Amino acid sequence: MKRYAYLLFIFGMHLYGFGQGNLQFNQVxxxxxxxxxxxxxxxxxxxxxxVFSDAASDTYPxxxxxxxxxxxxxxxxxxxxxxxxxxxxxxxxIPVSFGMHSAGEQMTNxxxxxxxxxxxCTCTSPTYCARxxxxxxxxxxx
Amino acid sequence: MKFGxxxxxxxxxxxxxxxxxxxxxxxxxxxxxxxxxVTWHIEKAFINNGDGYNLKINPEVFKPIYKAxxxxxxxxxxxxxxxxxxxxxxxxxxxxxxSFVP
Numbered sequence: 356m357k358r359y360a361y362l363l364f365i366f367g368m369h370l371y372g373f374g375q376g377n378l379q380f381n382q383v384x385x386x387x388x389x390x391x392x393x394x395x396x397x398x399x400x401x402x403x404x405x406v407f408s409d410a411a412s413d414t415y416p417x418x419x420x421x422x423x424x425x426x427x428x429x430x431x432x433x434x435x436x437x438x439x440x441x442x443x444x445x446x447x448x449i450p451v452s453f454g455m456h457s458a459g460e461q462m463t464n465x466x467x468x469x470x471x472x473x474x475x476c477t478c479t480s481p482t483y484c485a486r487x488x489x490x491x492x493x494x495x496x497x
Numbered sequence: 498m499k500f501g502x503x504x505x506x507x508x509x510x511x512x513x514x515x516x517x518x519x520x521x522x523x524x525x526x527x528x529x530x531x532x533x534x535v536t537w538h539i540e541k542a543f544i545n546n547g548d549g550y551n552l553k554i555n556p557e558v559f560k561p562i563y564k565a566x567x568x569x570x571x572x573x574x575x576x577x578x579x580x581x582x583x584x585x586x587x588x589x590x591x592x593x594x595x596s597f598v599p
Binding site: 491496 | 543550552553580582
């Protein structure tokens with residue numbers, strides 16, 4: 356019986372090797388915070404490599420204080436308490452801070468993989484929002 | 498139980514036994530040698546650095562056909578490696594079509 360289990364395991368591992376996702380480079384994108392919301396197309400995946408600062412947030416770490424704002428209303432997100440110098444984007448209505456922590460680390464580690472159908476929104480406040488971001492677009496290939 | 502094993506072997510043989518296309522993996526910078534009496538054509542190639550996805554590379558880094566006994570040098574570097582977060586321990590998946598030479 357153990358022998359059969361071993362054979363099944365080998366066979367299963369063989370199939371697993373063919374079941375991995377395959378990607379192919381397509382293009383590099385630079386999105387500004389004045390661009391409209393971006394939806395990752397069907398059959399693609401985006402890898403956000405870098406998030407840009409505004410001049411103000413280059414020099415200040417993310418502040419513990421902030422204010423309740425409605426930055427991503429166009430993406431269907433309600434009011435939220437945003438921290439100063441947070442360099443925010445919203446991915447699928449989830450606000451994500453890319454600011455620098457006072458300890459020197461980035462609040463959210465890059466890269467971020469964004470699947471097909473997901474929407475990335477930007478906002479324009481120089482005190483709170485990211486200036487833009489760069490992403491690599493991959494095709495999902497067989 | 499023996500019949501089950503027999504059926505299993507028959508099915509796997511039916512799926513893979515007549516297929517002359519197979520996948521080989523090799524580390525960047527290593528080499529493969531084509532066996533005697535066959536030629537290899539690399540249909541497509543991917544790189545992987547241990548992350549959960551393979552990245553398709555330009556197949557023109559390989560010759561169209563490799564003859565029996567010929568050595569395939571796996572490139573130590575390809576431009577697509579720049580798209581990986583970590584360029585150490587990169588290995589290739591080569592989809593090879595094998596043809597028998599009479």
